[in-house]
Amino acid sequence: MTTLALYGGPPIRTRTFQPWPQSDQTELGALAGVLASRRWGGIYSGSQGEAFERALGEYLGVPHAAVVSSGTAGLMIALKALGVGAGDEVVVPAMTYVATATAVSVLGGTPVFADIDADTHTIDPASAEAAISEKTKAIIAVHLGGHPADMDRLGRIATEHSVPLVEDCAQSLGATWGGAHTGSLGQVGVFSFASTKNITAGEGGAVITHDAGLAARIASLRDHGRPLGVTGHHLELGWNLRLSEFQSSILDVQLERLDHQLTAKARGAAFLTSALSSTPGLRSVPADLAPRVTRHGRFSLAFTLDPEAFGNISISSFRTALRAEGIPVGLRDLTACPDEPIYADDTTRDYSHSRTVSCTRARAACTRLVMFGQAAGSGMLLDDSSELTDVVRAVEKIHDNCGQLREAERQRGTTPVPSGS
Structure with a gap:
């Protein structure tokens, strides 16, 4: 067993990826x-x-x-x-x-x-x-x-x-x-x-x-x-x-740099999507581009996490552990719009009327998303595969040592209830 950086072990990466925004x-x-x-x-x-x-x-x-x-x-x-x-x-x-x-x-x-x-x-x-x-x-x-x-x-x-x-x-x-x-x-x-x-x-x-x-x-x-x-x-x-x-x-x-950057980010996203495809419990969003998409805007690279494949840890623990390993990832928990206080809580000062037809898939996605790239304030997708390999190593390290996260959650009393129980 390797100690996760979150608990004092050496992090996978100590140098930064490319920054965002970019300028010269x-x-x-x-x-x-x-x-x-x-x-x-x-x-x-x-x-x-x-x-x-x-x-x-x-x-x-x-x-x-x-x-x-x-x-x-x-x-x-x-x-x-x-x-x-x-x-x-x-x-x-x-x-x-x-x-x-x-x-x-x-x-x-x-x-x-x-x-x-x-x-x-x-x-x-x-x-x-x-x-x-x-x-x-x-x-x-x-x-x-x-x-x-x-x-x-x-x-x-x-x-x-x-x-x-x-x-x-x-x-x-x-x-x-x-x-x-x-x-x-x-x-x-x-x-x-x-x-x-x-x-x-x-x-x-x-x-x-x-x-x-x-x-x-x-x-x-x-x-x-x-x-x-x-x-x-x-x-x-x-x-x-x-x-x-x-x-x-x-x-x-x-604007003059945009196309060059999109090409570089497409390569970075393709590498990570392929390299992480064999990791149980991670699924890229989308798994494949829709047939009519001729270029992805690549603001972010998103994955959904199946907690059960990672020892039933919380999404928050997974993201925090990644950050500790030196991998920039969004830490904010997402909230479906109908659940924002201004629409869900009529006691808030600026409560506003809304109507919801359906939100089931949106709510489920918000609880499982892991986002890399500009969504996390990082230009990492501009880096080449030799740098992005550290992302893969960090994910694998967490997967192999997820018991440490689960035990910490148990001690805090925050262990999630397994789905289906």
């Missing part, structure tokens, strides 16, 4: 240029924001892009531009970051939670269709972890019910479905540029669309409700959700 002198030069210009914000012709919007639109194959202050802001703008307001319903996956749902709630709408596909963890089209009512104003497809949702089936459902399809692409910049970029497949796509995302300026977002009329309203809503290029004529209630010139300049640089 190019970002510094871009920031210095904005600083010297003394035009650090605002929306104007020839701006850094305009240049990045043009570059992003060309990359994604869409004619209209608007940079905004965050992905959450982008969702709010997109939904309001589509007419979502008080009393309206929007179909949302039960497993996503809570902002997908709260963007609906802050507009006075009601998120309706649909379950996920067990293989991809993206929204299940059948569950989404079952969630549609006469109040439904939109469906949001979240490309979770960088794997595109089933845009063919969701698109047909949206068309049949005359409901717009919104793409939450916070984790999927660069992913493609049938050769087309995520974000370009629905009525509107929303991206996030927060610190863990595929390109980042610390914060930021973008809203894209093929529809010129919708694009004009999106541009207005992010700038106090005034039309693009107009300084004082405010036509509707909007917000100040603009992006700074510093952030836009960084994003323009980051």
Whole structure:
């Protein structure tokens, strides 16, 4: 028996993997240029924001892009531009970051939670269709972890019910479905540029669309409700959700690296998926890419853990033990959106109404997920296989010595009850 690092044994890895976010002198030069210009914000012709919007639109194959202050802001703008307001319903996956749902709630709408596909963890089209009512104003497809949702089936459902399809692409910049970029497949796509995302300026977002009329309203809503290029004529209630010139300049640089990084991350993910496939109790999510996925966005590499194969230890113990062995892995316990206090506990200050069609698979997935990569604040998927071998060794070490974790849990009184008992 080998002593786990968590209990004083030598860790598998003592040096760091590649960091995230990544930057070099190019970002510094871009920031210095904005600083010297003394035009650090605002929306104007020839701006850094305009240049990045043009570059992003060309990359994604869409004619209209608007940079905004965050992905959450982008969702709010997109939904309001589509007419979502008080009393309206929007179909949302039960497993996503809570902002997908709260963007609906802050507009006075009601998120309706649909379950996920067990293989991809993206929204299940059948569950989404079952969630549609006469109040439904939109469906949001979240490309979770960088794997595109089933845009063919969701698109047909949206068309049949005359409901717009919104793409939450916070984790999927660069992913493609049938050769087309995520974000370009629905009525509107929303991206996030927060610190863990595929390109980042610390914060930021973008809203894209093929529809010129919708694009004009999106541009207005992010700038106090005034039309693009107009300084004082405010036509509707909007917000100040603009992006700074510093952030836009960084994003323009980051976008140039994206394809190279996606290629490297695809290699890293393929190595780990293959190398860990023989470990009992671990299953990659998805086990195989959906047939129409032509590129994974590879925001993260996720596995589900079967505790029984690891001596019936808790998922929390497994993740903590991995961290102790020098492997960056997400430690946060995930919560299905319907179980967040703002939707589940009517005694909370900002309790918001929601409706749940199904959440069974989402709840089960949240209790078993192990996530590597940017989701854990690490650029490890950019490393080559000689470095990533340490991940495999650490998992095997924990599997072979899981009795130490189980005994520690027993002493703390936290040993999980075996499934089926």
